[in-house]
Amino acid sequence: MKASIVAAMAACMVCGGLLVSTVSAQSQSPVVVLDVSKVFKEHIRFKQDLQLMTKDAEAFQAYIQQQEIRVKALLEEQQGSRPGDPVYNRTDEEMTRIRSEVQVQSQLKKKELMMREAKVYFQYYNELQAEVGKFCDAQKISLVIRWNSEPIDQDDRVSVQQGVNNSIVYQRNLDITPLMIEKVNMGVPQPGPDNRNAAIPARPSR
Template sequence: MVAPRDSTRDARQLPCLFGLYAGGPSRQNTALKVTPRGRPSPPGPVLDSTRSRMTSRLQQGVLNVRTSLIVATLVAVAYVAVAFTHTTAQQPAASQAASQHGIAVIDVTYILEHYSRLKQAMEVYKRDAQKAEAELKQERDGIVKKSEVLKTRKPGSDEFKRLEEEITKAESDWKLRVAAQRRDFAEREAKNYLRAYQELADVTKRYAQRNGIQLVLRFNGAPIDPNNREMVQMEVFKMVMYYDKSIDITDPVLAELNRAAAIAAPPGVRPRR
């Protein structure tokens, strides 16, 4: 049989935390030390030791947090410095030279020929134009077949007159459709080039403002064919007669234009490079 637990002994073995025992015999003959308000009793040795350890850990934690913040700050500053150095090192020589003089030149024809969004739009345009042309050709072939049949009919007969009227009406309708298709595709082509040119002008403006360029002149860097009268006239009346290669911003502007087109493209559709 287990002996009953001596609560008096257990209570007296408890550490005296606040100058009082947690339990024990009657305290009628026990003198209590009353501490005035505002002056707490001095802690016992256990509380003193515990508080010392907690203070040490708290100080260590604060030190660790401060160290982490300092390290993070140094890493961030180093990253920004490296990024700035890397960006500055990658700045095209054309931008630096153009920034010095405030003037740059750009080959608009070359950019439009290599602008990914315009190339993609023109590929769709060509496919649609070829499809429309094939449909018109098929209609034209049908009219030609009816004309061959008309030759086998007796002139002046009812069947001859009927076929002749059908052929005349079919040819008239076909010509109207051809004219409408030409007009629609010409407008579509013009809109494609106008939109591409406006996008090029917008990118060129931002590029010039970012690099301190006040004037951008267009030029044509394509070789001149002396047998092509139009190219010779363009060469004679061109605005820019001479320019230093260092102020040519064609390549960086084209690269920025294609990057913007790739970002703006719908998911799964990327302009061809």
């Protein structure tokens, strides 16, 4: 068993080395391409941070639903009373307070989540840039062009538009995306099947 693990690790190292040498040898100019969006889709730590934000948003949504239930109960209690009655005045004041509090808290939470999302993207994009820089310095590469490696879906108008507007028309053995995915996930445990295909927001734009 141990021998098979060692053999598998050796095979991975050989494959990685072949890919690096292929990119270096077959590119006649010091240029490579990188699908940044694909790296983010496969970036384990990045997706984990986004999942934490999603759970936070879901918890806040549950809080809002609780407040809606409170307002509904107050409306039912208010039935049969008239403006100026103690019951009406008390329930009306409480509903106004709840609605105002929910509105303020919703605005604050939205701002908080947007700031957190921006910081997450900034952090991991900077890390990716650093990894790309180290690779390019080692391989004497002067330019990395961003591209979209997703195949065009002829039945999807957006996909067709993205394909037509792709700045790269053709490339061969210049894609360093698999290498960068390996780099950013190095040493990170693989997620379970429930989290492996977690949805990712549409950032960063290509």
